Amino acid sequence: MYNFASGPLVWIAFIVFVGGMVYQFVTLLRSAKKDKVIYPYMSAKYGLRSLLHWLIPFATTNMRLRYETTIVTFAFHLCLILVPIFLTAHVAMVSFGWGAKWGTLSDGAADWLTILVVLAAVFFLVRRWMLPEVRFVTNPSDYLLLAIAAAPFITGFMAHKQWFDYETMVVIHMISGAVMLMAIPFTRLSHMLFFPFTRAYMGSEFGAVRHVKDW
């Protein structure tokens, strides 16, 4: 099981992730053609201007109105992407297989940033229960997606700390990591791919057609 999870499963996960992202990207370009206004309205200037605003913390009115959600969202995403890439255990596995190497996080930093991701997930969960306007648009799949995103962090941390049986925990971790990667293109986690395009379109329509800001 360990050999499968640390070998073929990693390949399957990355192939499904990359293949799924390419498939969704091509589908997006094709389906955008069906809407007569999408391509004609797209503007590099207004699209990039909107993206820049939505990628800078507190640059938009909505982010300033909900400053705690803004801080948590930015911290969550930054760690979600950087921790797995710069984790010593992950870099060691890649370098063992392929010889490629890059900088790594110290053990202490990896632990704290992992805890930060888990706390951020708890924050999102509580926010869905507490705020009526968020609860109103919440359905069970939102909890499932949050669990899929948080699971590799919880299980990776538990394996690293050798809680329970190490071998079982690390295999559960590898499976949860693979599930997360494969879920990205085919669930709403695909906002990773769609975010720049939907944002660029909104920015273009608001800026070039309506002559108003979209932030």
Ligand code: HEM
């Ligand atoms: C799919 C293939 C994956 C494999 C084979 C894998 C493998 C591993 C291994 C061997 C460890 C070390 C456990 C130890 O210290 O003994 C680890 C830790 C960890 N992994 Fe993964 N992982 C994978 C995916 C992911 C993903 C997708 C994420 C997050 C998005 C992730 C996040 C973590 C975290 C947060 C830790 C522990 C950090 C700490 O030291 O506190 N892993 N992983």
Ligand code: HEM
């Ligand atoms: C790298 C590109 C990404 C961008 C630009 C992005 C952007 C966003 C934005 C704008 C939100 C809404 C936050 C809010 O309500 O204030 C969000 C939510 C979320 N993102 Fe991402 N995201 C990215 C990648 C990812 C990835 C790779 C995952 C997980 C695999 C992920 C998991 C989540 C989750 C779970 C939420 C919802 C939290 C909730 O329950 O409210 N994101 N993202």
